[in-house]
Amino acid sequence: MNLITTTPDLAAACDRLAQHKVITVDTEFLRESTYYPLLCVVQMASADEAIVIDALAPGLDLKPFFALMSNEAVLKVFHAARQDIEIVWHMSGTIPHPIFDTQVAAMVLGYGDSIAYDALVERVTGHRPDKTHRFTDWSRRPLTEEQMHYAVSDVTHLRDVFASLDADLKKRGRSDWVSEEMEVLTSPKTYDFHPERAWERLKTRVRKPKELAVLIEVAAWREQEAQSRDVPRSRVLKDDAVGDIATHAPTSLERLANLRSLPKGFDRSKWGSDIVAAVQRGLARDHGSLPKLEKPRNNSNGAAIVELLKVLLRMTSERHAVASKVIATVDDLEQIAADDHADVGALHGWRRELFGEAALKLKHGQLALAIDKGRVVRVDRG
Numbered sequence: 001m002n003l004i005t006t007t008p009d010l011a012a013a014c015d016r017l018a019q020h021k022v023i024t025v026d027t028e029f030l031r032e033s034t035y036y037p038l039l040c041v042v043q044m045a046s047a048d049e050a051i052v053i054d055a056l057a058p059g060l061d062l063k064p065f066f067a068l069m070s071n072e073a074v075l076k077v078f079h080a081a082r083q084d085i086e087i088v089w090h091m092s093g094t095i096p097h098p099i100f101d102t103q104v105a106a107m108v109l110g111y112g113d114s115i116a117y118d119a120l121v122e123r124v125t126g127h128r129p130d131k132t133h134r135f136t137d138w139s140r141r142p143l144t145e146e147q148m149h150y151a152v153s154d155v156t157h158l159r160d161v162f163a164s165l166d167a168d169l170k171k172r173g174r175s176d177w178v179s180e181e182m183e184v185l186t187s188p189k190t191y192d193f194h195p196e197r198a199w200e201r202l203k204t205r206v207r208k209p210k211e212l213a214v215l216i217e218v219a220a221w222r223e224q225e226a227q228s229r230d231v232p233r234s235r236v237l238k239d240d241a242v243g244d245i246a247t248h249a250p251t252s253l254e255r256l257a258n259l260r261s262l263p264k265g266f267d268r269s270k271w272g273s274d275i276v277a278a279v280q281r282g283l284a285r286d287h288g289s290l291p292k293l294e295k296p297r298n299n300s301n302g303a304a305i306v307e308l309l310k311v312l313l314r315m316t317s318e319r320h321a322v323a324s325k326v327i328a329t330v331d332d333l334e335q336i337a338a339d340d341h342a343d344v345g346a347l348h349g350w351r352r353e354l355f356g357e358a359a360l361k362l363k364h365g366q367l368a369l370a371i372d373k374g375r376v377v378r379v380d381r382g
Contacts, residue, residue, distance in 0.1 A: 109165060206247070
């Protein structure tokens with residue numbers, strides 16, 4: 001184990017790691033009190049060594065690490081890579097590539113939906129990882145020996161997990177399935193998040209164009225405010241308050257003060273007038289430029305169709321040993337129930353072959369579900 005705190009040592013370590021076709025990578029970060037994650041530690045391993053990088057070491061330049069992440073000759077193996085990639089993207093403007101995400105691979109191989117790292121290591125290797133430092137404060141210095149051993153174990157066990165999953169994928173002919181997912185995971189569009197699209201993250205349902213216009217503007221204002229102050233979105237304004245503002249569209253501080261979802265006196269804060277201004281911008285928007293609101297589904301049997309599709313999905317998942325979540329989401333099923341040509345993952349590529357075609361047949365009566373000897377089975381009806 002090697003703790004790296006200087007740029008020359010980091011450059012030398014990255015040069016050594018770059019000689020290998022595959023390396024494993026993990027990060028430790030904090031983001032409970034910030035908008036952007038604070039990178040604290042990076043751990044990497046090759047077949048020959050494991051290193052720990054103190055990302056907070058004074059004067060340390062992480063450019064050699066970012067260059068390694070972009071090295072096309074080296075496959076970077078992560079578990080649940082999205083947040084790790086987001087950190088590299090935010091700090092360097094580059095996205096690690098090529099990558100292999102063991103959580104996605106495990107889903108494709110039937111280990112369940114979004115299996116945790118510890119559980120996957122135990123199932124694949126039989127080793128039970130030490131969870132002692134999972135919630136440690138990685139920003140405190142100096143790092144302890146126990147913390148470094150914990151960090152290193154993450155990437156050394158990951159070597160064995162990758163080797164096992166990769167071999168199983170090749171044996172089952174599913175490597176391309178994972179590669180398809182990796183292209184989405186490494187697309188800049190996945191991480192290039194603009195305030196104008198912040199409303200898409202909200203679960204708030206709006207029914208009128210006016211409400212949507214206000215929601216877009218208020219959510220964008222909150223996103224920009226959170227970014228500029230580097231605080232979590234909820235520190236600026238909670239989700240339910242954003243939805244409440246979109247519904248009631250208060251155009252004055254007096255009306256803003258009447259909303260129960262806002263803290264008492266919020267209207268008198270320096271942000272009160274900003275919110276009113278955002279509401280007014282929303283009300284002034286041309287409705288023709290707004291994203292289309294999802295239309296209520298007219299099919300009275302839509303809910304029943306979705307329930308049948310859920311049964312088919314579960315059958316498909318169990319039969320092929322693929323996590324149902326990686327095949328289709330509930331939203332996918334709802335859209336398929338409403339539209340044969342829905343632009344959802346379940347109707348494209350290997351998912352369509354595995355599930356999508358059967359889903360459409362079930363929807364149109366060309367396939368039925370029956371119970372045979374206590375098991376649900378599919379019956380083709382031509």
